[in-house]
Every structure is written in C-alpha cells, then in structure tokens.
Amino acid sequence: AQKITQTQPGMFVQEKEAVTLDCTYDTSDQSYGLFWYKQPSSGEMIFLIYQGSYDEQNATEGRYSLNFQKARKSANLVISASQLGDSAMYFCAMSPMDTGRRALTFGSGTRLQVQP
Amino acid sequence: DAGVIQSPRHEVTEMGQEVTLRCKPISGHNSLFWYRQTMMRGLELLIYFNNNVPIDDSGMPEDRFSAKMPNASFSTLKIQPSEPRDSAVYFCASSPYPRTGVNSYEQYFGPGTRLTVT
Numbered sequence: 001a002q003k004i005t006q007t008q009p010g011m012f013v014q015e016k017e018a019v020t021l022d023c024t025y026d027t028s029d030q031s032y033g034l035f036w037y038k039q040p041s042s043g044e045m046i047f048l049i050y051q052g053s054y055d056e057q058n059a060t061e062g063r064y065s066l067n068f069q070k071a072r073k074s075a076n077l078v079i080s081a082s083q084l085g086d087s088a089m090y091f092c093a094m095s096p097m098d099t100g101r102r103a104l105t106f107g108s109g110t111r112l113q114v115q116p
Numbered sequence: 117d118a119g120v121i122q123s124p125r126h127e128v129t130e131m132g133q134e135v136t137l138r139c140k141p142i143s144g145h146n147s148l149f150w151y152r153q154t155m156m157r158g159l160e161l162l163i164y165f166n167n168n169v170p171i172d173d174s175g176m177p178e179d180r181f182s183a184k185m186p187n188a189s190f191s192t193l194k195i196q197p198s199e200p201r202d203s204a205v206y207f208c209a210s211s212p213y214p215r216t217g218v219n220s221y222e223q224y225f226g227p228g229t230r231l232t233v234t
Contacts, residue, residue, distance in 0.1 A: 033221045045225035100171055103161035104223060
C-alpha cells in the first residue's frame with residue numbers, strides 16, 4: 001500500500017517570496033512516480049510536476065521544483081517567486097510504475113495563500 | 117489541444133434516480149481514470165482503464181456503480197440508484213501511458229462533475 005502525508009493544512013507566503021510545501025510518502029514499491037497537483041477555488045486539478053523514483057536530478061517546471069530526497073522519502077514542492085494566482089490547494093500524489101496499478105494516491109492537501 | 121472533457125459539469129438529482137457521467141479523454145491517451153473527491157475521503161480512485169479494458173476497479177463502492185469504455189474516446193460512469201452519500205465531485209483523468217516517454221506517467225484531469233443527490 002502507498003501513503004502520502006502532507007502535514008501542513010495551510011500555509012501563508014508573501015508575494016514574490018519562495019515557499020516549500022512538504023510531502024512525505026511511504027511505499028514498498030521499488031519503482032514509482034511522484035506528482036504535484038494544484039486545485040484552485042474553481043475546482044479543476046492542474047498537473048504541476050512529476051518526479052520518477054529513478055530520476056537522479058530533481059524535476060523542475062518553470063517556477064516549480066520538486067525537492068526529491070529518496071532516503072528520507074520526501075518530495076517537497078518549492079514554488080519560487082510566489083504570485084497571487086498561486087493561492088490554491090496543493091496535492092502531493094504518487095503511483096507505482098506498474099501497468100496494473102497506476103492509480104494515484106493523494107495526500108490531504110495544503111492550502112496555500114499568497115498575500116500581497 | 118483539447119483537454120479531458122467531462123459532462124455534465126453539474127448534476128442535481130433525487131435519490132433513487134440513475135445518473136450518468138461522461139468523459140472524453142485526450143486524443144491518443146491510452147489510460148483513463150475515474151476519481152471521486154469528497155471532504156471526508158479526499159481524492160480516491162474508482163476505476164482505471166488501460167486500452168479500453170478495466171484494469172483496477174477496486175475503488176468502485178458497490179454494485180450501484182458501473183463504468184464502461186466502449187472506445188478510446190469515450191467513457192461513462194453510471195450510478196443506479198443514486199444515494200445522497202454519492203454527492204461528490206467526480207473527476208475523469210487520462211494518461212498517455214503505456215507510450216514510452218518522459219511525460220508518459222502524468223495524468224491530466226478533466227474539470228470534474230459536481231454531483232448532488234437530494
């Protein structure tokens with residue numbers, strides 16, 4: 001079984017500052033993927049970034065980077081230069097890399113509020 | 117490019133009625149997922165199709181729920197009869213896997229269907 005833990009129910013950050021959203025995971029799979037999704041108040045789920053368990057370099061996508069520490073089983077999301085539009089719920093998720101078991105397991109989410 | 121399309125966006129129905137949710141995945145994607153989001157349980161998988169074949173339906177709550185994927189561009193999730201506890205947002209997602217490539221494991225979500233059963 002897989003488990004995702006997000007320990008920060010809510011976070012505040014000042015506009016233009018960087019923020020780190022925490023995510024730890026537990027799995028017995030050797031090969032897996034880690035994902036972050038953004039859910040604004042409008043409700044859609046927006047894919048942000050992906051990291052494979054065998055990727056040696058941390059993933060980056062624009063202002064988003066994933067700080068992957070395999071030994072610690074953590075996959076924190078770093079948002080640089082926060083913008084007001086970054087205010088949303090953020091979900092960490094993972095799935096095995098196995099055709100038969102591709103379901104995403106989600107954490108409980110972190111609500112980020114960017115203040116002007 | 118069109119993303120995942122879901123219809124209807126909102127559905128209000130009375131207990132006992134049949135509800136059908138529809139999904140059109142991104143063209144060329146080989147995997148399709150149905151998820152449900154509630155305040156109590158968060159986001160959880162209902163069923164997963166790979167190349168139109170159901171692979172994992174362990175999340176389907178009970179016999180009242182059924183899902184089909186008659187072709188690569190269409191899927192339905194049916195609830196019959198519906199109950200108030202089925203009220204939730206239902207998401208459909210698609211993924212290009214098992215095509216190899218850097219981005220093949222990503223899942224792209226539709227806008228969701230907000231279902232209210234009274």
